[in-house]
Amino acid sequence: MRPRMASPSCSGCGQVLPLTRLHFRFALEVEGEQQALDSRPLGDSPEALAELVRTLESADAAELEAQVHFEASGVLCPRCRRRLLEVVGHAPAGPH
Numbered sequence: 001m002r003p004r005m006a007s008p009s010c011s012g013c014g015q016v017l018p019l020t021r022l023h024f025r026f027a028l029e030v031e032g033e034q035q036a037l038d039s040r041p042l043g044d045s046p047e048a049l050a051e052l053v054r055t056l057e058s059a060d061a062a063e064l065e066a067q068v069h070f071e072a073s074g075v076l077c078p079r080c081r082r083r084l085l086e087v088v089g090h091a092p093a094g095p096h
């Protein structure tokens with residue numbers, strides 16, 4: 001096990017996040033699967049999934065071309081957390 005770092009940096013924008021400030025731990029797993037497009041596990045629309053794929057492609061296009069499985073974990077600042085939730089369609093402020 002790796003020792004926990006004293007001050008992690010945001011996986012979205014890279015800013016250092018002191019543990020005394022509000023931050024969000026996340027674990028993301030994305031797997032390429034034809035059937036997933038039909039069952040729509042992420043959000044309610046194919047557009048949300050496509051947007052997520054576009055975001056990941058812009059982050060590391062070469063790696064995504066080499067493998068359809070993507071995993072990431074780390075911490076996010078409040079702003080990057082909001083952006084991620086908007087992409088996957090689970091923004092807490094949405095209508096319910």
Ligand SMILES: [Zn+2]
Binds near residue numbers: 011012013014015076
């Ligand atoms: Zn950030």
